Amino acid sequence: MEKSMVADNDSGKSVMSQVRTSSGTFLAKHEDEIVSAIEKRVAAWTFLPEENAESIQVLRYEIGQKYDAHFDYFHDKNNLKRGGHRIATVLMYLTDVKKGGETVFPNAEGGHLQYKDETWSDCARSGLAVKPKKGDVLLFFSLHVNATTDTSSLHGSCPVIEGEKWSATKWIHVRSFDNPPDVRTDAPCSDDNELCAKWATIGECYKNPTYMVGTKDTLGFCRKSCGLCDA
Structure with a gap:
């Protein structure tokens, strides 16, 4: 100690x-x-x-x-x-x-x-x-x-x-503490957390859009589960 x-x-x-x-x-x-x-x-x-x-x-x-x-x-x-x-x-x-x-x-x-x-x-x-x-x-x-x-x-x-x-x-x-802040630049449309699908089913895409979906300046961490990926 x-x-x-x-x-x-x-x-x-x-x-x-x-x-x-x-x-x-x-x-x-x-x-x-x-x-x-x-x-x-x-x-x-x-x-x-x-x-x-x-x-x-x-x-x-x-x-x-x-x-x-x-x-x-x-x-x-x-x-x-x-x-x-x-x-x-x-x-x-x-x-x-x-x-x-x-x-x-x-x-x-x-x-x-x-x-x-x-x-x-x-x-x-x-x-x-x-x-x-x-x-x-x-x-x-x-x-x-x-x-x-x-x-x-x-x-x-x-x-x-x-x-x-x-x-x-x-x-x-607010963001990843383990990874450098620039690792998500031009990131593909995907989920970056294994719990994204679970969170999406309980409405977090709408309750917590900044993290789940993202903003005009940053990508969200659960874009795939929130239905933002092209078919």
Whole structure:
């Protein structure tokens, strides 16, 4: 485990900061059967391709450690070159925490309506919050459906007060994170994900046209299943 880092808003480089005090490590994609199974389940659950996701990051928070409120989308241009913005975050809780360690969304609607008893930390009272519970998974999106950044996705990990917090994070991008951005130039009319046919049958060609069909500037990833190929 190494000290966690953050992306510098100007350069995009990873730097150490007191904003984030946890430690963590990345698990290589498909490094074993368990990791592969998790990645496939995440893709099926989110309806987002495996290739758009970063490797799983396992994080450890000891007493007092936290991650101040931040956005998962980028503020620099360098990180956007590989897959574009992070559109979704899948946060897997690996342990229970006696007190603290909540995931809090200060800008989210309804935070003031959420009942919180004495078991919640003061940090968690600053917005809509989720307690870490072993086996639970939290999914949230950082972009609106029109691909603009969503400021209500501001979130943080509250300091651990009692116990220890372990979690695993999967960040998913708008485009492929695994392949260079120019690999789809002049691409043939085809499906680029094995789940395209399934997605098409449940209406994703119309619900999610930017990804499935494409725009005037970019090709979609499921053009064949959406009926755009010549007979």
